Amino acid sequence: xxxxxxxxxxxxxxxxxxxxxxLFGFLLGLTYGDRQxxxxxxxxxxxxxxxxxxxLRSDHDSMRPWLFTVGRRLAIDARRARKARPTEVGAExxxxxxxxGVIGDGHxxxxxxxxxxxxxxxxxxREHRDVLVQLYYRGHSVTEAAQALGIPAxxxxxxxxYALRRLKNVLPGYGTGPLH
Numbered sequence: 001x002x003x004x005x006x007x008x009x010x011x012x013x014x015x016x017x018x019x020x021x022x023l024f025g026f027l028l029g030l031t032y033g034d035r036q037x038x039x040x041x042x043x044x045x046x047x048x049x050x051x052x053x054x055x056l057r058s059d060h061d062s063m064r065p066w067l068f069t070v071g072r073r074l075a076i077d078a079r080r081a082r083k084a085r086p087t088e089v090g091a092e093x094x095x096x097x098x099x100x101g102v103i104g105d106g107h108x109x110x111x112x113x114x115x116x117x118x119x120x121x122x123x124x125x126r127e128h129r130d131v132l133v134q135l136y137y138r139g140h141s142v143t144e145a146a147q148a149l150g151i152p153a154x155x156x157x158x159x160x161x162y163a164l165r166r167l168k169n170v171l172p173g174y175g176t177g178p179l180h
Contacts, residue, residue, distance in 0.1 A: 012050050019064050020046075023071055030075040041078065045071040120170040128163035131156055 024042050031037040048070050049055060055066055121129050134145035135156070142160075146153040 008053075011053075011056060012046060015049055015056070015063060015067075016046055019067050022064065023067050026068055027071050027075060030072065037075075037078070041071055041074050044074050048074075116171060117167075120167050123170050124163050124166060128159050128166070131159040132163050135160055 020042060023045060024038055027038040027041045027045075028035065031041070045067055049063075049067065056063060058066075060066065121132070124132070130149060131145060134140045134148055135142070138145075138148075140148060142153050142156050146156045149156070
């Protein structure tokens with residue numbers, strides 16, 4: 001006997017009549033009450049039943065466990081797919097967003113400045129960079145920096161002077177702070 005490649009419409013209608021409501025309730029719980037998603041998952045589950053008539057020909061007492069398993073797997077796959085994609089932003093969200101630089105906390109500007117300074121530090125000789133790290137990043141005094149680096153305090157002052165002068169030339173447009 002040859003098996004059909006698709007479930008006949010009448011059997012599919014009977015399947016939906018017998019299990020559709022329970023399947024919808026089950027999937028509604030899995031979608032946290034999202035009726036549209038639950039309905040879509042019910043339809044997709046029934047499409048799978050239509051594509052796999054052999055499942056209906058099994059000797060199970062009820063098709064409900066098979067339908068629930070297929071529906072649950074579809075819900076999991078849909079959730080994973082949504083989490084893998086970035087959240088979509090509509091035009092109204094973009095219009096309500098503050099313009100760049102208006103957020104107010106200065107975070108963006110500080111981030112850009114930090115990147116500029118980090119890049120500029122790579123242009124310095126190592127001994128000059130080491131002095132600035134001790135003085136400005138670690139907050140050491142000239143004496144503490146001298147001890148940490150094993151050099152005289154006068155050398156720390158001299159190297160910091162030349163390093164800051166070099167940074168002033170490498171970082172045009174930064175007119176305040178320790179560079180001036």
